Amino acid sequence: MSDKPALDLLIAAPRGFCAGVDRAIRIVELAIEKHGAPVFVRHEIVHNKFVVDTLKAQGAVFVEDLDEVPDGAPVVFSAHGVPKSVPADAQARGLDYLDATCPLVSKVHRQAERLVAAGRHILFVGHTGHPEVIGTFGQVPEGTITLIETVEDAESLEPADPDNLAFLTQTTLSVDDTAAVMAVLLRRFPTIVAPKADDICYATSNRQAAVKAIAASCDAVLVIGAPNSSNSLRLVEVAEREGVRAALIQRATDLDWAFLDGVGTLGITAGASAPELLVRELVDRLATRFAVAEREVETTRETIAFKLPRGLEEAA
Known part of the structure; x- marks a missing residue:
């Protein structure tokens, strides 16, 4: 019998990496394999410090401006997309570039x-x-x-x-x-032209729906994600709108234990640019203080995968 207090975990699914993030990270990894380090990346490839630091360790160099990329160096554009002027400038300078913009x-x-x-x-x-x-x-x-x-x-x-x-x-x-x-x-504006399909991506919609599905059964919700990650911030807002206390943390070590005062059931999810590793890290940290019982609540299954750009498919 554990002398630790009980804590039930409801882990939302889908959560974490989406197909666009998976693809963007893979593009940087394959570019490093193909060209060797360093490979320059304009802006954070995805909004997650852990992912960025991991890629830095492999040889990626993150810059905010194309001017910071030396002549002849390979450069990757982030998953968020870039203005047309950026690839035009890269072309004018003869840079070997890869576009990791989410499809x-x-x-x-x-x-x-x-x-x-x-x-x-x-x-x-x-x-x-x-x-x-x-x-x-x-x-x-x-x-x-x-x-x-x-x-x-x-x-x-x-x-x-x-x-x-x-x-x-x-x-x-x-x-x-x-x-x-x-x-x-x-x-x-009754004559306004609406998009044929919803522009909000499937992963954003699915993660928000998954949080709604667990919120009513939770005393609090933790969202793993970066403070500059739009989709992660939206997950916090969704939980709060459902009447639940919610907080955004980047890593398990950011958890303020006081947040869990009076919490018997904790919801956990992760933004689309947060790897599953960080979810497991959080569960492990919670288990140091609580007798944890975890249950995954799946609202839909994602099977989407995006092709790599031409030139990297062979490297993969």
């Missing part, structure tokens, strides 16, 4: 181009300064796309041509928040 983000980029070519002004639902937003804005001429962050933005917007609008969204948003913004846009 679901690339799909939004192509939609943006098609809408602008058709003469539509795009309302883009997203967060100021997020690399995915910067990348999408950089696909189309300046002035052809307007950022909408909130329901209030959607209500107050006065477009020059309200009958010639379209909207797109960042892939890592809150499903509920985005639905509220979209409802306002559709009410105010």
